[in-house]
Amino acid sequence: MNISYYLYAILLCSGFIPSLQAAEFCDDAYYVDTTLPNQARWDMCWEHRAREGVLLHHIHYTPANGTRRMVLYQAAVAQIHVPYDNNSSRFHDVTDYGLGDKYISALKPEECISGKLLNYFGKNILCQQVQPRDDAYSVDNERQQGDALSLFSVSVIGSYNYIPEWRFFDDGTIQPGMGATGALQRFGYNSLMPHGWPLTDYKVGIAHLHNFFWKLDFELGGTPNDDAVEEINYTQSDGKTLRNNTRFTTEAARSVDPVQLRSWRILDTQLTNSKNLPISYDIQLPESGQRDAGPSFEPFTEHDIYITKQKSCELFASHNPSTNGCAEDLSTFANGENIEGQDVVVWASTTFYHMPRAEDAPRMDAHWSHISLIPRDWHDKNPLSDSAETAAKTSTPPPVPPTPPVVPVEVVNTATFLGKGWLYPRHFNIPLIMRSLQLAWAAERFKPFTKSP
Ligand SMILES: [Ca+2]
């Protein structure tokens, strides 16, 4: 043992040198370990694959001053499906080309400002950055800046540059995203006008969908066989909104429902926070304004989210290698198997409908699609706030707002308008009436209340 080792050991014991946590699940070169400015920490391993491009595994989150727990065992892009409106091409970019190997770009330092480039066999393919993510919260005079760890790569497939990005927020939120930029891929003559948009004389940009799929193999708390998935719907009755959670016992294929405010969550049936509520993650598909339920020969497009029992050969949402009897796509992965006490996988998707426009040339803007994974009861309270429970602040109610001036409402004969096809008398100042009601309600609500002895 030489003298420098002694010196290092003394410094380490005395706390002068931070102890570097060695990667448990991969070589140090493929280990990402980031502590964000407010002390929340994310650590995980990454791997390069020809089809998925960069795949992440053993994803752990440690809240500021909290417990380190695994969230996802593995997470990857599972397909980019691009059917064109004139049915001329229906690309399955991840399986039929790939996000990795020759399709993954070498990133330059200027593409990864203030970040760190991670390399795979001498090629810098992944950018690791810490980025501000706007306010974590802003209450009274207290403002907390939020930050996120971002990991992105770039893959060039045809004329498109895809940017798979994973953002890990300091509050535990995970936002898988996909940017699409580069240039338009397909054009046609004027006869294709119904399937696209005129760009120049005799040239029509053909419209298409980008269906993005992710395979999310959650493993909450590092235990795979005790995670369960619920669907949450809300129904309305007499002005009241009622919540209804339904737990899946078998594999499921489900779709967004904006009317029922539908979302899903994965929860651990054993681990709870200090309030005895199961630790969980909400799964939200908020960009549901565009959907693709394609032709019958693409049954995997029928639904937006699939819950399946983990199978190592089920890798891609479509064009999955069906050798050795493996199923071909999501519609057959979800074949009714029991998922109670099993290792479950969530396949989530979102769609971007791309109608070309003049602005798409000569350089197409990066259009982004996201899904959101948000902690629910993972913590005991907002992990970024040191404030005591908020109850204390409600002891002093805010001042009662001044009574709004009375504005005469002009009543007109509805029949006049009904005759012209109007459904309500438009001379009513609806916003003003709403505002008056709102103020009256607020005045009532914030009256100091007295507790009965
Ligand atoms: Ca678990």
Ligand SMILES: [Ca+2]
């Ligand atoms: Ca199955």
Ligand SMILES: [Ca+2]
């Ligand atoms: Ca799992």
Ligand SMILES: [Cu+2]
């Ligand atoms: Cu496009």
